[in-house]
Amino acid sequence: MLYPRAAPLAIFLLIAAVSALSVFAIERGERQREQAKLGETAQAVASAIERRGNTSSSYLRAGAALFGSVNAVPEPLFRRFIGELRLDSDYRGAEGIGWAAAIPPSQVGSFDKAMQEIDPSMPAVHPSPPASQRLVTPVTYLEPDTARNRRALGFDMYSEPVRRAAMDEALRSVRPTASGKVVLVQEGSKPEPGFLIYMPVFKGGIDGRTLRGFIYSPFNAQDFLSSALELENRGEMGVRLYDGPPSKTNLLAELPPEQRTGHTVRETVTVANRSMELVIESARGQGLSTLSMLTLLFGLLVACLLMIVARLLTQQAMEDQASLEWLAEQNSIRDNLTRELNHRVKNTLANVLSIINLTRRRASDIDEFADGIDGRIRALSATHDLLTRSEWSTTPLQRVLEVELAPYARSEAALELAGPHVELAPNDALSLGLAIHELATNAAKYGALSTDEGRVRLTWVLENENLATIRWVETGGPPVPPTRPRGFGTDLIEKIVAHELRHPVEIDFAPEGVRCTLRVPVRRPSEFEIRARRRVLGLSGEDTQGDAE
Numbered sequence: 001m002l003y004p005r006a007a008p009l010a011i012f013l014l015i016a017a018v019s020a021l022s023v024f025a026i027e028r029g030e031r032q033r034e035q036a037k038l039g040e041t042a043q044a045v046a047s048a049i050e051r052r053g054n055t056s057s058s059y060l061r062a063g064a065a066l067f068g069s070v071n072a073v074p075e076p077l078f079r080r081f082i083g084e085l086r087l088d089s090d091y092r093g094a095e096g097i098g099w100a101a102a103i104p105p106s107q108v109g110s111f112d113k114a115m116q117e118i119d120p121s122m123p124a125v126h127p128s129p130p131a132s133q134r135l136v137t138p139v140t141y142l143e144p145d146t147a148r149n150r151r152a153l154g155f156d157m158y159s160e161p162v163r164r165a166a167m168d169e170a171l172r173s174v175r176p177t178a179s180g181k182v183v184l185v186q187e188g189s190k191p192e193p194g195f196l197i198y199m200p201v202f203k204g205g206i207d208g209r210t211l212r213g214f215i216y217s218p219f220n221a222q223d224f225l226s227s228a229l230e231l232e233n234r235g236e237m238g239v240r241l242y243d244g245p246p247s248k249t250n251l252l253a254e255l256p257p258e259q260r261t262g263h264t265v266r267e268t269v270t271v272a273n274r275s276m277e278l279v280i281e282s283a284r285g286q287g288l289s290t291l292s293m294l295t296l297l298f299g300l301l302v303a304c305l306l307m308i309v310a311r312l313l314t315q316q317a318m319e320d321q322a323s324l325e326w327l328a329e330q331n332s333i334r335d336n337l338t339r340e341l342n343h344r345v346k347n348t349l350a351n352v353l354s355i356i357n358l359t360r361r362r363a364s365d366i367d368e369f370a371d372g373i374d375g376r377i378r379a380l381s382a383t384h385d386l387l388t389r390s391e392w393s394t395t396p397l398q399r400v401l402e403v404e405l406a407p408y409a410r411s412e413a414a415l416e417l418a419g420p421h422v423e424l425a426p427n428d429a430l431s432l433g434l435a436i437h438e439l440a441t442n443a444a445k446y447g448a449l450s451t452d453e454g455r456v457r458l459t460w461v462l463e464n465e466n467l468a469t470i471r472w473v474e475t476g477g478p479p480v481p482p483t484r485p486r487g488f489g490t491d492l493i494e495k496i497v498a499h500e501l502r503h504p505v506e507i508d509f510a511p512e513g514v515r516c517t518l519r520v521p522v523r524r525p526s527e528f529e530i531r532a533r534r535r536v537l538g539l540s541g542e543d544t545q546g547d548a549e
Contacts, residue, residue, distance in 0.1 A: 007310055007314055008306075008307045008308075008310040008311040008314060009307070011303070011306050011307055011310050012303045012304065012306070012307040014303075015299060015302055015303035015306060016299065016300065016303050018299065019295060019296055019298075019299020019300060019302075019303065020296075020299075022295050022299065023292045023295055023296050023299075026291055026292045026295060027292055030284075030291075030292070034263070034282055034284050035265070038237070038263075038264075038265040038280050038282055039265050041237055041265075041280050042265045042266070042267040042278060042280040043267060045228070045229065045239060045267075045278060045280065046267045046268075046269040046278050048228040048229065049224075049225070049228045049241070049269050049271060049276075049278065050269055050270060050271065051228075052093055052224065052227060052228045052271075053178070053197070053269075053270075053271035053272050056094060056176070056197050056217050056219075056272065057175075057176035057197065057199070057272050059085055059097065059217070060097070060176050060197060060198075060199035060215050060216070060217060061176065061199060063081060063097065063199070063201075063215040064199045064200065064201045064215055066081060067081075067099075067201045067212065067213075067215060068201050068202055068203065068212065073099055073101070073140075073201075073212070073213065075118060075119075075141055078099055078141045078143070079141075079143065082096075082097055082143040082144075085097070093219065093223050093224040093226070093227030093228065094217045094218070094219050094224070095142075095148075095149065095184065095186065095194075095217070095218040095219060095220060096142055096143050096144050096149055096217070096218070097142075097143055097215065097216070097217050098139055098140075098141060098142035098143070098149075098152070098215070098216050098217070098218065099139075099140045099141040099142075099213060099214075099215055099216075100137040100138060100139050100140055100157055100213050100214045100216060101137070101138065101140045101212070101213040102135055102136075102137050102211045102212060102213045102214065103135075103136050103137075103138075104134075104135065104136065105129045105130070105131060105133050105134075105135075105136050108125050108128075108129060108136055108138075111125065111138070112124045112125055115140070121150075122153060122154065123153055123154035124154055125138040125154050125156055126154055126155060126156065127156060127159055129156055129158075129159060133158065133159070135158050135211075136156050136158055136159075137156060137157050137158040137167065137213065137214055138154050138155065138156050138157075139152045139153050139154060139155050139157065139185075140153075140213070142218075148186045149186055151185055151186045151188060152184070152185040152186045152218070155185045157196075157214075157216075160182070162179050162180045162181070162182050163179055163182060163196060163198075165179070165180070166178065166179035166180070166196065166198050166274075167198050167200075167214060169273070170198040170199060170200050170214070170273075171200050171211065173273060174200060175199070175273055176197050176198070176199045176272045176273065177197065177198055177199075177272055177273045177274065178195050178196070178197045178271050178272035178273065178274035179195050179196045179197075179198070179274075180195065180243050180244075180274075181193050181194075181195060181221075181243040181250065181252055182194060182195060182196065184196075184218050184220065186218070187220075192220060192221070192222060193221050193251070193252050193253070194218060194219050194220045194221045194224075194252075195218075195219055195221060195243070195252065195271075195274075196216050196217065196218045196219065197216060197217045197219070197271075197272040198214045198215075198216045199214065199215050199216065200213075200214055201213050201214065201215055221241065221252035221253040222253040222254075224253065225239065225241050225252075225253040225254075225255065226253075226255070229255065236257055236258040236283035237257055237280055237281060237282060237283050238254070238255060238256050238257030238260075238279075238280070238281035238282075238283065239254070239255045239278070239279070239280055239281075240253070240254045240255075240278070240279040240281070241253045241254070241269075241276060241277075241278055241279075242276060242277040242278075242279065243274075243276055243277075244275070244276070244277060245277060246266070246277050246279055250277075252276070257281050257282070257283040258283045259283060260281070261281060261282050261283065261284060262281070263281065263282040263284070264279050264280060264281045264282070265279070265280045266278065266279050266280075267279075267280070352377065356373060394423035394424065394425065394426075394523050394524070395423065395424050395426070395429045396421065396422070396423060396424075397419070397421075397422040397423070397424050397432070397460060397468065397470075397520070398417060398419065398421070398422075400424065400429050400432055400433055400436070401417055401436055401458060402417070403433070404433050404436040404437050404440060405417075405436065405440055405456075405458075407440075408440045408441075408443070408444050408449050414448075414449060414454065414455060414456065415455075415456050415458065416455065416456070416457045416458065416459075417458050417459075418457075418458075418459045418460075419459055419460035419461060419468075419470075420460075420461070420462055422460065422462065422468045422522055423522065423523050423524065424520060424521075424522070424523060425521065425523040427500060428500070428501060428520055428521055428523070430500075431497045431500035431501050432470075432497070432501070432518065432520055434492060434493075434497055435492075435493045435497040435505070435516075435518060436472075438489035438492055438493055439472050439489070439493070439514070439516055440456075441489065442489050442514065443456055443474055443477070443514065446477075446478065446480075447474045447477045447478070447480070447513060447514055448474035448475060448476055448477030448513055448514075449474075449477070450477060450478065451476065451477055451478065453476040453477075454474065454475070454476040454477035454513075455474070455475050455476045456472070456473070456474050456475075457471075457473045457475070458470070458471070458472055458473075459471050459473075462522070463519070465522065466521060466522050467503075467519055467520075467521060467522060468519070468520050468521075468522050469517065469518070469519050470517070470518045470519070470520060471515070471516070471517050472514070472515065472516040472517075472518075473513065473515050474512075474513030474514045474515070475512060475513050476513070477513055479511050479512070480509045480510060480511050480512075480513065480514060482511070490507060493505050493507065493516070494507065497518070501518065501519065501520050501521070502521065503518075503519035503520070503521075504519075505517070505518050505519075506518075
């Protein structure tokens, strides 16, 4: 095909593919930038968390050095040390700093008695340690002195496995050591996770190795993470801190992103001699970025515009090509039209000559001859008008009958027409029209249409798909004489009409009325080839009015 219909679609798909590749490249760059930003943020947040942990460790080291140099750790000395640290302004994220004396289980009773003498509200050591426990470390002091922190006083931290493991590790390494995931005693009924950092204090210095107790800091993990992020801007990203490998049971704290994306970066952080896992989650959703959306929309818009332009140009070119082909056909078709017109004119003139000859033979004077010629030529003209309105294609049989009988219909009761829809060829319609005219003229002069009581019943049926049978039956008119001269109408019907219809005509002059049986070929509706093709191409129907067949 000279102008393929797929060309506009191909242009659209090409531009759309280029737009898709552009969007892919933009999104790939955006993902790489997001990945780099995630890594940078993870390192910055990990550094901030480690700084917080190191700051806490530094305070605990200082406290261990101070308390190891004195004979005892009285409450005033501990409070003065905490006051110098200024926890409210410089030590955000921690619950405070506490002191847990290290005593053997056998001295728990004397320890409770001594502490209640100093502070009657001081609770006893709990839970009560078993005799097999080698060490008891009850919370002795915890600053700042708040109702929340006082819940922890007297609690034996060495009785709990996670805390005990951290204290044993601190004794082994003699350095600040963080515990695993625990729920702080001061949390009460709230199961918010946290952890603690322990630093052992030895009597007479480290070399003496006589354990006096532990200076420690408890942390609510969520507060610890939030305070660390005050040093870094996470934007809309999510941050999660795990005690070990990322899992639901190991989760310490979380600051969720604006929306869950599942695109994360992991970073290992060390807080007081314990490894933790930091996970940074991107807040950028799975959808396209703004630049990608603009690129895609612009590409689709350009593709649609180009497709429309190409479609219009292709359609115009195809219409122009069809017009040129149609014009080229006119020269060859015009000869066919001329031959067809000559054939039909000759048939019509032959019918007219036959009518003139037959009328001349039967006419007794010039007036009778003129009247006979006038009526029959008018009948022929009426059928011609009907064929012209149908563009000389096919004509309904009932319409031919109605046109020829119209001058003789005194009332609707006088004529009865009944039968299925049947289409006739132009020449067959002309011949049938002449026959019906002759029958109607004879009925109007001598038969059923000459009286008010007379009736004409005209019915037709389909014998098969190619042949229809028409029956003319007159009733209620004057009796038909048994003997009558042969008239012009009979000759016209039996000679001309029967010859043109290619089937014999049966006429019965019964006493009660004339009866006539005609058989006419059926033609399927069709259009002349050039007119049908022009309608398919969408051309104006006005140009076809001169295409007579």
